[in-house]
Amino acid sequence: MTLFGKISTYDERSARLAGIGLMLLSIFMFSFGDALGKFMVATYSVGQLLWLRACAALLVLLPVIWKQRAEFKRIERPWLQSLRVLLSTLEVAAFFLATVYLPLADVITYYLASPIFVTALSGIVLGERVGWRRWTAILVGFCGVLIALGPSTQTVSWPAMIALGGSLSFAFLMLITRSLRETPDIVLTTSQFGGTFLLGALMSPIGWVTPSLGSLGLFAAAGVVSVVALLCINRSLKLAPASVVVPYQYSMIVWAVIFGFVVFGDVPSISTLVGAAIIIGAGFYIFLREQKLGHEEAVVNPPA
Numbered sequence: 001m002t003l004f005g006k007i008s009t010y011d012e013r014s015a016r017l018a019g020i021g022l023m024l025l026s027i028f029m030f031s032f033g034d035a036l037g038k039f040m041v042a043t044y045s046v047g048q049l050l051w052l053r054a055c056a057a058l059l060v061l062l063p064v065i066w067k068q069r070a071e072f073k074r075i076e077r078p079w080l081q082s083l084r085v086l087l088s089t090l091e092v093a094a095f096f097l098a099t100v101y102l103p104l105a106d107v108i109t110y111y112l113a114s115p116i117f118v119t120a121l122s123g124i125v126l127g128e129r130v131g132w133r134r135w136t137a138i139l140v141g142f143c144g145v146l147i148a149l150g151p152s153t154q155t156v157s158w159p160a161m162i163a164l165g166g167s168l169s170f171a172f173l174m175l176i177t178r179s180l181r182e183t184p185d186i187v188l189t190t191s192q193f194g195g196t197f198l199l200g201a202l203m204s205p206i207g208w209v210t211p212s213l214g215s216l217g218l219f220a221a222a223g224v225v226s227v228v229a230l231l232c233i234n235r236s237l238k239l240a241p242a243s244v245v246v247p248y249q250y251s252m253i254v255w256a257v258i259f260g261f262v263v264f265g266d267v268p269s270i271s272t273l274v275g276a277a278i279i280i281g282a283g284f285y286i287f288l289r290e291q292k293l294g295h296e297e298a299v300v301n302p303p304a
Contacts, residue, residue: 015240016244018239018240019236019237019239019244020244020245020248022233022239022245023233023236023245023248023249024248026228026233026236027249027251028255029228029232030229030252031255031256032255035263036222037099038104040219040222041096041100045203045207045209046100046203047199047202047205047207048209049096050092050096050197050204051200051201051204052200053196053222053223054196054197054200055197055223056219056220056223058190058194058197058223060224060227061189061190061227065186068184071184071186071187072187075183075187076183080179080180081183083176084180084191085191086195087170087172087176088169088192088195089192089195089196091166091169091173093196094163094166094169095107095111097162098110098159098166101159104256105256106160107163108253110163111166111249111252112145112249114167114168114170114171115142115250116138116142117167117171118174118175119134119135119138119243119246119247121172122178122242122243130243133289134247134289137282137283137285137286138247140282141278141279141283143278144253144274144276144277144279145250145253147275147278148272148273148275148276148279174237175242177234178241181237181238185234185235185238188234189234193226193227247282247286248283248286250279251280253275254279257272257273257276
């Protein structure tokens, strides 16, 4: 039995905690991958990034795809799977396209609004119960994001609209992934990279720049990081309700501060530290709240 398969056999309360832990790990990996992608699109096109990143990811996944090839023959709700792939592809493309024109912190600010969208929609779309305390904690956390990142005055520019559209796509992606919890992880992950592979293959000839050997290594690293992040986030959304785990996306600001200081020598401002403290406090409150309310929402254990 795989590690993720063992996690899926936990009881309801443990499954929730495991889902939160996997979401936190996925956000760390995504944060690292976002910084790497921002660095790469300064030299290469978004299409090249999507295509070479997807190539590396699919190569890493190939042995697992072959081993679990039978899983691809019994896919639930194909139309919803296709919509999920479309949203995933658009979300990734929108993110990296926006980073070409906007600071990474600004783009992340728009994306950190997605937990608000998920929480607002999860009750309607998925029938999940969201209490006023969790709503309050999520809103407080988002206020912390605004304090920490301080979005620029370019709030109505077309790159900002692309980022906001990507954030909305990401929110719907989270909801659909939660509703497809019977679909094996390898199918969910492979289909996402398949979508970016196709879009990248179409876009990459435009402005193609032949990558150096070192750059190919960075593209490969981006692909591997993305595989780990997607496997973690997909399993997280199977183990726990979307409205529970998605708010932990706020931890991205913590990693932004760490990566900025360690890698680029950026010293965080007082507002960034205050905002990060608010975000951590809100997330910790949600964590404690879920420990108490674990018996109120049923979590369907997914297959390994």
